Amino acid sequence: MIKNYIKIAWRNIKRHKGFSLINAGGLSLGMASCLLLLLYVGYHFNFDKQFDNLDRIYIVENNQPGEDKIYTFSATPAPMANAIKTQAPGVEAVSRLCSYTAGGLISYKDNGLKKSGVFVDASYFSIFNYKFLQGDAAKALAQPNSIVITQDLAIALFGKEEALNKVIRRNDKTPLTVTGVIENPAPNTTFQFDYLLPWAVFENEVSWAKTSGWGSNFCRTFVKLKDAADFKPADGVVRKLIAQNNTGDKAVAMLFPYGDIHLHNTFENGKSVGGMISQLHIFEILAFCILLIACVNFMNLSTARSEERAREVGIRKAIGSGRNMLIWQFISESVLLCIFSMVVAVIILAAVIPSFNNLLNIKLSLPYQQWYFWAGLLSLALVTGLISGSYPAFYLSSFKPIKVLKGTFKAGANGLPVRKVLVVVQFVFAVFLISSTICIYRQIKFIQDKSIGYDKNNLVQIKAEGSLANKSEVLINQLKSEGIITHATTLQQDITTNGNNTWDLDWPGKQPNNRILFDAFFTGYDLVHTAGLTLVAGREFSTEYPSDTAGTTMMINETAAKAMNLAHPVGSIIKYGNRPVTIVGVYKDFVWGSPYQKTAPMFSQCIGSNASVIAMRLNNNNSISHNIEAIEKQMKLINPAYPPVVKFVDADFEAKFQNEKLLGTLANLFGGLAIVISCLGLFGLAAYAAEQRTKEIGVRKVLGASVSSLVALLSKDFLKLVGIAIALAVPLSIWSLNKWLQNYEYHIGISWWILAMAGMITIMIALITVSFQAIKAALSNPVKSLRSE
Incomplete structure (x- = not known):
């Protein structure tokens, strides 16, 4: 019986090639689009799923109240990790992670590469089970001079040689012994890195790291519980730690499932309210709607051909065929066409995935070797065939043989309204998408x-690495003398990426319960002309005022002046921590973080010539290529160990969108x-x-x-x-x-x-x-x- 269904279905498909081609083409495009969207959604749903016991791993989120709302971020005090380990019940392992100053130059012999890294505790591998290709996870970060590198970095540094126990240099000075090589982190892993360093290296390099207290939030803290049932008692202890150890601090830490940070990372008043998950739901609906449109096409075209099939139905009913047999006959035609369309869809999918990956900068792939992939394809083809073939099957099989054979049957009388509804549904979706x-x-x-408050054109930034950290003035003066740049300043953090902030400002007339979070933007001299800021009142930092580098002066933005309700801010004395500071200038607001959010109150203090980043205004009289070549040349002369990298601010700003x-x-x-x-x-x-x-x-x-x-x-x-x-x-x-x-x-x-x-x-x-x-x-x-x- 099934063989006859398939045979008749194939003959009908061959007999109406044009109709079948349109139907198969629509179904193939619909299925390919649906599968591609589902692959994309699956890629994000599987973020961090490569780690075992994900249901027992948590990240500590920090809820900070202020300005009538609660700010939530994953930065925590360094002492929190040990407090959780010793005080919270059911804790199996705790580890900190910090990327501050972790990136840099990694070199072996004459081979130097700029790579990204993170500082972690030795217990990090007790929480996250990365696969070790060389070395032992339990001992890999036990020594303070050790480093664990990824497979790609090992190949880049050593080729086919054994990497274990080889000594490499970090930032051209710190010797480190390779104690482990791990598989590259999966593309859909939240924290990406090329190497991991022990926490002891961080404390040796950053003077304040050892003594930082409960008021300094700069690292992430991960917790692995012995059992998922231990969550409530452990979370209860974590929520009290900041108040217990930092008198007067109203911040509340909490355990948040690590598996949710990619999809549910938007918080309002201390609670997760969504995030990437909302966008993925849109794509799920889009995938379903596209497939539904393809099914609607099939229904429309099949019912439109009803007059052609009417005589076939009439004759078959007259010689004894039941309605159920006819229904299965028409559905078998639909399923056969859908299976053929699915094969074409997979071919289309294989062809477009590389371009799709390049477009979105992700790494999708078809899991050909997994049985569930083929089972899913077959199921989708069968379900699509049943959905798209159901209405035509029931409609066509309902024809009365007497009317058909007498010639009094009029096809389309019943199917026409439904076809009109289906066409309307299709184009409602089309109008909505457009x-x-x-x-x-x-x-x-x-x-x-929208105005961003500074001039991002012809503005470049370089990292002050190696010798450049202490020779920023040398580089700036040389480039100015050559006419390559017109202005330059030093920064603690680049002008497109925010991060530093504090509650610790006090001013005359401030109410005791008025907590306002201020962005802290530390800069050198000549900021206004370099960045193209607008100075509203007062002055900017200058070498003519030695007090600027003593931490006793400050510039603020207009939003900060309004937040402090200062009628005449220039000359006002406020407090930063316990130190009195004089406001010497006010500049117009500029976008430092998200361009979609309101500008936060901001202050700036002078770091003089000390630099983490050097910002430079290029000379418009020269070509861009000439300016960049000259900058790179000077960087090589001053800092020969580091490959020169010059970043354009306008390109970095575009990345925000x-x-x-x-x-x-x-x-x-x-x-x-x-x-x-x-x-x-x-x-x-x-x-x-x-x-x-x-x-x-x-x-x-x-x-x-x-x-x-x-x-x-x-x-x-x-x-x-x-x-x-x-x-x-x-x-x-x-x-x-x-x-x-x-x-x-x-x-x-x-x-x-x-x-x-x-x-x-x-x-x-x-x-x-x-x-x-x-x-x-x-x-x-x-x-x-x-x-x-």
Whole structure:
């Protein structure tokens, strides 16, 4: 029986090649798009899943109250790790992690590479089970001069040689012995690094690290429990630690599941309210909708061909076929076509994944060797076949054989309303996607065009590594004398990445309960001209004022002046910690962190010539390539051990929009595919409609109808459906896009022209799709269609 179903189904597919091609093409594109989106979603859902016992691993989050809300971040005091280990019940292991100053030059003999690293406690590998290719996880970080490196770094440094026990140099001075080589962290791992260093190295390099107390938050703390049931008592102890050890501090630490930090990293008032998970849910819905559109196409085209299949159904029913047999026959045709489409979809998927990875800077791959992958593909093909074939099967099998064989049956009378509903659903989705794409790109453009408070063009930054840390003045003076740069300043942290902040400011008139978090932006001389800031009042730091480097003066931004309610801030004396500080200047707000959020109150103190970063304003009179070559040349002369790297501030700033650009790119890409799939179905329906009205068109042409009137006649029914879809899509788009925009403090409004443009684009696409078949039918010779009569 099944063999006969398959055989008949294959004959029907071959007999109607054009119909089958449109159906298979739509299904293949729909399945490929659906699978690609599901792979992308799966990639993010599997973040950090390579670690065993993930349900027992936690990261400590720090809730800091202030300004009538709670700030949540994962920075914790260094002593917290030992306190948790000794006081919290059910703790198996605790480890700290800090990336501050961990990156740098790693060299072996004459081979030097700039790589990223992290400082961790020796117990780190008791929490996270990285696979060791060389060395022993239990002893790898026991010695203070040890280093564990990744497989890629081992190959880059030593080639095929054994890496274990080899001595390498860090930052061209610190000798370290390789005590372990681990597999590269998976691409979907939260913390990426090229090497790990013992915490003792950090304490030796950073003077304040050993003595830092409970008020200094700079490291991440990970906790592994003996049993997941120990969470509540352990979390209860952790929540009290800061208050117990830092009198007057209202911060509350808490244990947060490590497996949730990638997807649920947005907090409001100390509680997780989502994050990346919201975006993934959008892509899940998008994947489902694209596949549904492909199924709708199949239903539409199958029911549209009902008159062709009516006689077949009538004859088969007359000779004894039951309705159930006919239903399974039509569903088997659908499933067979879906299996063929799935094969084509996998081929498409294999071809596009490399480009998709490059576009999104991720590493997706098809798990060919996993049984669940093939089981999933087969299941998806079967489910798609059942969904897409169900309505045509029940509809076609319901024909009355007497009416069919007498010639009184009119196909489409029952199927037409359903087909219209399905077309409307398709184009509601199309209008919504077009509206979303326009809105996303307008939001990105709005933020990009918004003033950021400094001039990012022709502004570059370099890391002050090695000799450059103490010779920043030498480099700056040399480049100025050559006419390569016009201004330069030193920074503790680059101008595009925030991070340092404090509650520890006090000022006249401050209320005891008024806690405000201030960004701390430490800089050298000539900041205003170098960055292109606007000085509102007072002065900037200068070598003419030795007190600037003594920590007794400060500059603030306008938001800080408003927060402190200082009518005349310049000359005001406030306190930073217990030290009195005089405000000497006020500069306009500039974007340091997220461009989507309001500017935080900020202060700056002078670090003189000491530098972690050197910012330089390039000379416009020279070409950019000439300026960069000259900077690199001087960097090599002053700091020969380090490969010179010059970063453009405007490029770093653009990276802040990566998440929104990713959302826009995916909406554009898959929205376009959804529209293409919808148009394939519309194309097939228009072709069938034109075929059904061939004789009518012939008669109208003989009676003098023009081509344009015939095209309008054949197009208007479809355009009515698109009009209904637009009317339904408008409120849906307004509601959903407004909800998305509320995630940003600075955002556009939903202008009427966005929806009007989306509607016009949809009408144009539908009109072009339908008109092709309509014009073809209108231009046909009426003699051919009427001769058969």
